[in-house]
Amino acid sequence: MRIGIDLGGHTITMASLDNDLEICEILDLDTPPSRKLEDVAGVLENNMLYLLHGKDCEGIGIGIPGMMDRKRETVYKLPNFPGWEGIEVPRVLGEIMDLPVYMENDANCYALGEMYKGLGRGVGDFIVFTLGSGIGGGIISEGRLLIGSHGMAGELGHIATGGGSLCGCGATGHLETESGADGLERKAREKGFQPFVPSLWEDRKVADMGDLWDNAFDTLARAICSCIHILDPELIILGGGMSQAKGLLEDISPFIERYLVPSFLGKVGIRVSKLGNRAAVIGAASIVPGAH
Ligand SMILES: [Zn+2]
Structure with missing residues (x-):
């Protein structure tokens, strides 16, 4: 199992997927109004256990609406999320969630979702x-x-x-x-x-x-x-x-x-697109190594 997350300004879409990138459960959650990293992490933590149903999780992939360094370690620019710039989001979230976390731009995740499961196959x-x-x-x-x-x-x-x-x-x-x-x-x-x-x-x-x-x-x-x-x-x-x-x-x-x-x-x-908002969570899950 793996978790795919699409972080939006108003909605966080979060899903559990199997290693063939098929969605098992999907949730649309309200983004905390503060949009702070610790508050977003709280929402993710609260919903992880429900999504995993006690199954092992290989990692979390998160799509974020902004720019990051080439190694996908540090956020450069996240215009609508104050305080995230310069933060090593995968490392910080990984420590909180106690799982490996991988990050990619949200629209890039959308494209990956289309590549694996949508019109881009x-x-x-x-x-x-x-x-x-x-x-x-x-x-x-x-x-x-x-x-x-x-x-x-x-x-x-x-x-x-x-x-x-x-x-x-x-x-x-x-x-x-x-x-x-x-x-x-x-x-x-x-x-x-x-x-x-x-x-x-x-x-x-x-x-x-x-x-x-x-x-x-x-x-x-x-x-x-x-x-x-x-x-x-x-x-x-x-x-x-x-x-x-x-x-x-x-x-x-x-x-x-x-x-x-x-x-x-x-x-x-x-x-x-026929996948709609599912494309981004599928793509986000696909960046966790070992899929399909
Ligand atoms: Zn511009």
């Missing part, structure tokens, strides 16, 4: 965009997760698409400020609309609303097409909460066709 080269409050990314190249020379590859939400809005990372004009849910809600508020993405999506055909989504899709399509042109993948997978909006793929397709080099048309599949 048997696909050597694919790219995942996780569309949520922000936008995450994971790149699988020749069957392996691409992590780059400093461990920070695949930060697709921070593709510089312009627009001038300040990003949570501290820089300006990044994809997630235009096309992430938080960015969309901020723009809706400025236009006097109710800043709630599900209702914004329902009302997207309202005339004044049009350019809100057009801008979000146009920006996302530029980022997707740039990634296709750089990496020539077989498949783009759209994951995260916003990807499940009915009709999203149909609405974004014309924008992608506008920006894609015609030679790629019909060669790259663009699909919506």
